[in-house]
Amino acid sequence: MSAPDPVPPKAERLGDGTVAVRAGLPEPVKNEPPLPGPVFAAHFHLPGDVEGPYAYGRDTNPTWTLLERAIGELEAPGLNGADTVVFASGMAAVSAVLLSQARAGETVVLPDDGYQALPLVREQLEAYGVHVRTAPTGEDAQLSVLDGARLLWLETPSNPGLDVCDVRRLVDAAHAGGTLVAVDNTLATPLGQRPLELGADFSVASGTKGLTGHGDLLLGYVVCRNAELAAGIRRWRKVVGAIPGPMEAWLAHRSLSTIQLRAQRQWANALAVAEALADRGDVTGLRYPGLPSDPSHKTAARQMRGFGSVVSFTLADRAHAERFMAALRLVEDATSFGGVRSTAERRRRWGGDAVPEGFIRFSAGAEDTEDLVADVLRALDLAAAKS
Numbered sequence: 001m002s003a004p005d006p007v008p009p010k011a012e013r014l015g016d017g018t019v020a021v022r023a024g025l026p027e028p029v030k031n032e033p034p035l036p037g038p039v040f041a042a043h044f045h046l047p048g049d050v051e052g053p054y055a056y057g058r059d060t061n062p063t064w065t066l067l068e069r070a071i072g073e074l075e076a077p078g079l080n081g082a083d084t085v086v087f088a089s090g091m092a093a094v095s096a097v098l099l100s101q102a103r104a105g106e107t108v109v110l111p112d113d114g115y116q117a118l119p120l121v122r123e124q125l126e127a128y129g130v131h132v133r134t135a136p137t138g139e140d141a142q143l144s145v146l147d148g149a150r151l152l153w154l155e156t157p158s159n160p161g162l163d164v165c166d167v168r169r170l171v172d173a174a175h176a177g178g179t180l181v182a183v184d185n186t187l188a189t190p191l192g193q194r195p196l197e198l199g200a201d202f203s204v205a206s207g208t209k210g211l212t213g214h215g216d217l218l219l220g221y222v223v224c225r226n227a228e229l230a231a232g233i234r235r236w237r238k239v240v241g242a243i244p245g246p247m248e249a250w251l252a253h254r255s256l257s258t259i260q261l262r263a264q265r266q267w268a269n270a271l272a273v274a275e276a277l278a279d280r281g282d283v284t285g286l287r288y289p290g291l292p293s294d295p296s297h298k299t300a301a302r303q304m305r306g307f308g309s310v311v312s313f314t315l316a317d318r319a320h321a322e323r324f325m326a327a328l329r330l331v332e333d334a335t336s337f338g339g340v341r342s343t344a345e346r347r348r349r350w351g352g353d354a355v356p357e358g359f360i361r362f363s364a365g366a367e368d369t370e371d372l373v374a375d376v377l378r379a380l381d382l383a384a385a386k387s
């Protein structure tokens with residue numbers, strides 16, 4: 001049993017904001033709400049033969065179907081056959097692709113500077129007899145370890161280092177050798193980057209971050225190039241049961257309608273913060289793919305439609321970074337990113353990522369730009385004065 005086919009692509013391309021506010025909405029029905037409420041159902045009426053789209057709540061749910069169409073309209077507009085599968089979290093989606101596509105004896109290529117839970121997935125893959133090779137995201141270094149792999153996993157921009165790789169170049173090399181390509185699109189969101197248009201077979205993301213943007217739910221998704229790939233991903237979801245609750249799916253769909261508004265403000269704020277940081281003597285290692293001076297900018301500008309809300313930089317040491325974090329008033333000290341309220345954190349407090357003690361991952365929210373930049377500069381001044 002599979003969900004109904006995604007809606008056919010629209011003939012004319014509309015702007016991102018226009019697509020976002022209507023994405024995934026069903027045909028209007030008199031006296032019904034434009035976005036139907038969440039359908040809470042473990043099972044559906046099923047007299048006689050097992051047929052129709054909805055039978056059991058672990059396999060399909062109409063609230064997921066609408067959300068899957070909405071995400072598909074943003075990630076792969078006009079791409080016939082592309083199919084989206086939503087999951088309970090970003091990691092559920094990541095694991096679905098990595099653990100369902102590779103068999104014992106096959107090889108998977110991962111970035112060595114990607115999301116902090118990737119090493120855990122690596123352990124699991126290796127426990128199942130899958131070989132794992134890694135290389136950095138920057139300078140397309142994964143090209144050198146591609147040979148004979150079953151699956152190439154890209155994360156661009158990478159979290160938290162914000163390196164970028166050339167997706168089309170890596171896809172071309174991978175496909176020439178029969179290797180599938182998945183891109184973690186969490187940081188960019190579908191508004192900032194469309195991996196399937198760059199040739200990837202899977203676009204995978206956490207919907208917990210900028211996609212939904214309010215920090216009030218966990219969600220993940222996989223957009224697959226074709227129905228055959230999607231069938232394998234759906235099957236995995238059914239087997240492990242990593243399904244989103246209908247309430248989360250509905251909240252996510254509601255939040256999606258404002259993604260263009262949120263992203264425009266967040267990207268502008270991220271660029272303004274990055275530009276302000278670039279002028280500071282107390283900041284090193286500044287990275288933002290949208291800064292023309294950034295090493296990633298050329299590649300990013302070719303393949304991205306927006307550069308995201310995350311800026312990373314380094315202060316002198318742990319104490320300096322902690323003083324900065326404590327002095328911020330409009331920026332919450334919290335992990336995650338992509339929300340309407342700016343957040344930042346000293347990333348090394350988690351262990352894991354290979355970053356300096358004073359490394360800050362900063363996520364620009366939807367505050368007024370002047371207020372946000374002023375708060376960051378004031379906190380930097382305070383942190384420097386007390387050193």
Ligand SMILES: *Cc1c(COP(=O)(O)O)cnc(C)c1O
Nearest residue numbers: 089090091115159186206208219
């Ligand atoms: C947060 C994140 C994930 C995992 O998403 P969850 O929703 O937290 O499970 C995966 N990849 C990247 C790049 C992330 O930032």
